[in-house]
Amino acid sequence: MAKRVSLSGNEAAAFAMKQIDPDVVAAYPITPSTEIPQYFSQFVANGEVNSEFVAVESEHSAMSACIGASAAGARTMTATSSQGLALMWEMLYIAASMRLPIVMTVANRALSGPINIHNDHSDSMGARDSGWIQLYSESAQEAYDNIIQAIRIAEDPRVSLPVMVCMDGFITSHALETLEVLEDEEVKKFIGEYNPDDFLLNADHPIAMGPLDLQSYYFEHKRQEQDAMDNAKQVILEIAEEYEKLTGRKYSHFEKYALDDADIAVVVLNSTAGTAKVVVDDLRSQGIKAGLLKPRTFRPIPGKEIFDALKNVKAVAVMDKADSFGAYGPLFTDIRNIMFDNKDIKIVNYIYGLGGRDVGTKDIEMVYNDLMDIVKTGKVYEVKKYLGVREKGGEEVWQL
Amino acid sequence: MLEQIKTIRHAPDEEYYVSGHRTCAGCGPALVYRLVAKAAGPNTIFLGPTGCMYVANTSYGCGPFAVPWLHTQITNAGGVASGVEAAYKAMMRKGKYTGERPHVIVMAGDGGATDIGLQALSGMLYRGHDVLFICYDNESYANTGIQTSPTTPWGAVTTFTPSGPAIPEGKRLWPKDNAQLVAHGHPELKYLATASLAFPLDLMNKVRKGLNAEGPAYLHIQAPCPKGWQFDSDKTIDMAKLAVDTGMFQLYEYENGKYTITYTPRKRKPVEEYIKLQGRFSHLKPEHIEKIQQFVDAKLKAIEVEVTAVSEAAPTD
Numbered sequence: 238m239a240k241r242v243s244l245s246g247n248e249a250a251a252f253a254m255k256q257i258d259p260d261v262v263a264a265y266p267i268t269p270s271t272e273i274p275q276y277f278s279q280f281v282a283n284g285e286v287n288s289e290f291v292a293v294e295s296e297h298s299a300m301s302a303c304i305g306a307s308a309a310g311a312r313t314m315t316a317t318s319s320q321g322l323a324l325m326w327e328m329l330y331i332a333a334s335m336r337l338p339i340v341m342t343v344a345n346r347a348l349s350g351p352i353n354i355h356n357d358h359s360d361s362m363g364a365r366d367s368g369w370i371q372l373y374s375e376s377a378q379e380a381y382d383n384i385i386q387a388i389r390i391a392e393d394p395r396v397s398l399p400v401m402v403c404m405d406g407f408i409t410s411h412a413l414e415t416l417e418v419l420e421d422e423e424v425k426k427f428i429g430e431y432n433p434d435d436f437l438l439n440a441d442h443p444i445a446m447g448p449l450d451l452q453s454y455y456f457e458h459k460r461q462e463q464d465a466m467d468n469a470k471q472v473i474l475e476i477a478e479e480y481e482k483l484t485g486r487k488y489s490h491f492e493k494y495a496l497d498d499a500d501i502a503v504v505v506l507n508s509t510a511g512t513a514k515v516v517v518d519d520l521r522s523q524g525i526k527a528g529l530l531k532p533r534t535f536r537p538i539p540g541k542e543i544f545d546a547l548k549n550v551k552a553v554a555v556m557d558k559a560d561s562f563g564a565y566g567p568l569f570t571d572i573r574n575i576m577f578d579n580k581d582i583k584i585v586n587y588i589y590g591l592g593g594r595d596v597g598t599k600d601i602e603m604v605y606n607d608l609m610d611i612v613k614t615g616k617v618y619e620v621k622k623y624l625g626v627r628e629k630g631g632e633e634v635w636q637l
Numbered sequence: 638m639l640e641q642i643k644t645i646r647h648a649p650d651e652e653y654y655v656s657g658h659r660t661c662a663g664c665g666p667a668l669v670y671r672l673v674a675k676a677a678g679p680n681t682i683f684l685g686p687t688g689c690m691y692v693a694n695t696s697y698g699c700g701p702f703a704v705p706w707l708h709t710q711i712t713n714a715g716g717v718a719s720g721v722e723a724a725y726k727a728m729m730r731k732g733k734y735t736g737e738r739p740h741v742i743v744m745a746g747d748g749g750a751t752d753i754g755l756q757a758l759s760g761m762l763y764r765g766h767d768v769l770f771i772c773y774d775n776e777s778y779a780n781t782g783i784q785t786s787p788t789t790p791w792g793a794v795t796t797f798t799p800s801g802p803a804i805p806e807g808k809r810l811w812p813k814d815n816a817q818l819v820a821h822g823h824p825e826l827k828y829l830a831t832a833s834l835a836f837p838l839d840l841m842n843k844v845r846k847g848l849n850a851e852g853p854a855y856l857h858i859q860a861p862c863p864k865g866w867q868f869d870s871d872k873t874i875d876m877a878k879l880a881v882d883t884g885m886f887q888l889y890e891y892e893n894g895k896y897t898i899t900y901t902p903r904k905r906k907p908v909e910e911y912i913k914l915q916g917r918f919s920h921l922k923p924e925h926i927e928k929i930q931q932f933v934d935a936k937l938k939a940i941e942v943e944v945t946a947v948s949e950a951a952p953t954d
Binding site: 260261263287288289291292293294295297298299300301302303304305306307308309310311313327328331430437438439443444445446447448449450451453454 | 682684692696703710712716717720728733756763
């Protein structure tokens with residue numbers, strides 16, 4: 238039977254890992270994800286898990302050790318943030334292209350420089366094209382649920398890809414939350430045993446993994462990663478359905494909040510969606526048809542489903558907690574691409590909260606107000622805007 | 638437990654590094670690979686960091702390995718090997734893997750072992766993973782076209798250390814001694830040795846000692862490169878022998894805190910005999926060669942001092 242507990246996001250992630258009892262965890266400390274391997278190493282010390290915990294000398298080696306372990310046929314997990322994910326970057330692509338079902342929790346944090354330990358999504362957005370499935374989590378509950386489902390998604394033979402479960406650093410990773418967790422046995426039964434077909438230790442069938450792959454085959458192998466991502470769309474839904482039967486908690490590719498009859502909508506990832514829901518409720522009570530779309534699956538992006546979900550909305554603001562300087566935010570780029578064939582929708586981009594700049598209900602109200610103006614006038618003056626930043630020459634001066 | 642091979646005639650007939658590679662004629666590292674695989678036997682997993690022995694050995698659908706093999710980046714063989722070792726440890730404990738404990742062997746070039754891969758190697762040794770890490774040292778980044786590496790000798794010309802009017806000697810740095818670097822800072826290290834292609838029996842037995850050790854082992858094997866060093870491709874073994882006979886490369890073991898010199902030439906030859914046969918040194922003037930001779934003399938003297946137990950047997954002129 239499920240039970241209610243009070244855990245931070247990091248505790249919830251570590252608790253999920255304890256219940257999963259992976260064969261190998263290799264990790265390196267970095268704020269704000271450090272606590273995940275920290276709690277996990279205590280589970281190892283207490284004999285509560287039967288895993289090998291490897292405290293490696295860098296995140297590059299953390300991902301490398303995960304790759305070695307997973308290639309050897311072991312169920313393998315890790316966690317990181319920010320620079321750690323950046324240092325892993327080379328190895329992320331290799332994990333994905335070797336089709337290794339590693340599951341990694343990312344407590345999202347801004348990338349240096351300047352150095353900043355607080356939350357934005359520049360780390361995981363930088364790994365967007367690495368071939369990893371990316372699931373985003375609004376709360377500790379969602380992080381916990383996503384991690385357990387991620388094991389199944391990653392190891393599904395139709396997918397066989399690594400999965401990154403993202404939650405907001407500090408905001409979610411360190412905030413205490415009441416959540417519902419499964420019994421150990423329920424998790425064990427849900428994830429099952431990992432029995433890969435090909436792995437290094439299979440002496441009956443020796444294989445070479447990662448050989449040189451030039452013009453004759455490389456392209457096909459990359460194409461297969463796309464097929465796996467396509468398959469993942471269906472697999473993620475199937476596993477969510479099974480998980481709902483077990484927990485009663487419904488997961489899909491995204492959450493729609495007051496969206497079906499909405500005129501204006503915000504698209505936003507992770508914890509900010511919680512703040513936006515408060516604003517939506519408030520606007521709805523005033524008779525304003527505001528809604529929200531919170532993506533859970535960012536890679537693979539569920540294009541058709543998002544297109545259908547937003548098709549009747551008149552104006553959409555896509556909020557990005559990461560920037561692509563000289564271009565648009567990564568989430569916006571995807572959403573506007575998806576909606577390209579719907580010429581009736583106006584879509585704008587807000588870059589917000591970089592380096593952990595707080596974004597409150599007032600800021601999000603401003604975004605909905607802007608959307609109402611766009612609907613009223615039918616005009617978009619600025620496609621990309623910055624929310625909550627001191628602008629040069631603006632009313633708020635540059636001072637500490 | 639792998640037994641020591643008594644004579645070269647007792648070496649196993651079976652090969653686990655077979656045809657299917659595309660190395661240059663006379664490739665030292667390929668010959669090293671063959672001996673290592675022969676000594677290690679069937680219950681082996683090879684890890685191949687990027688380098689000559691990756692690029693020239695494997696191509697999709699065709700490769701020379703009769704045992705499991707996994708690519709690593711040039712940076713991270715130690716990290717990947719740690720993961721492989723941790724995996725079988727956990728899986729054996731959980732009853733998920735019931736086979737024999739496999740030999741995990743890294744075959745890294747000098748870049749992957751002494752330069753860009755040093756951090757991951759050091760981490761692996763420090764943490765005590767049961768892995769044999771082998772550096773096949775061809776003394777340059779050969780795969781990318783002979784650029785200087787930390788083990789490239791002083792005075793050698795590479796494409797990153799060319800000789801010219803301003804820098805007549807070519808490379809101006811003395812080589813990094815990775816075996817020494819590794820030996821003294823890693824308490825978990827169980828066995829360390831240097832080996833040479835010219836001494837195949839000694840090489841194979843050192844591989845077996847490294848594999849028998851319960852914990853990390855490091856083997857540094859000099860592997861002459863006809864292309865990079867610029868000598869005729871039928872002279873690879875001769876070159877390896879000369880390196881040892883001139884003292885340019887020394888053969889020893891380090892175990893339980895003690896060094897043992899495993900081969901002492903009866904009469905040490907001057908380094909010039911080694912240098913004059915290689916195009917990479919052809920620009921050197923007599924004063925340059927003298928400098929290398931002094932370096933080698935000092936180095937051997939240092940070993941004599943350090944290895945007191947065998948000082949009488951140490952190489953002398």
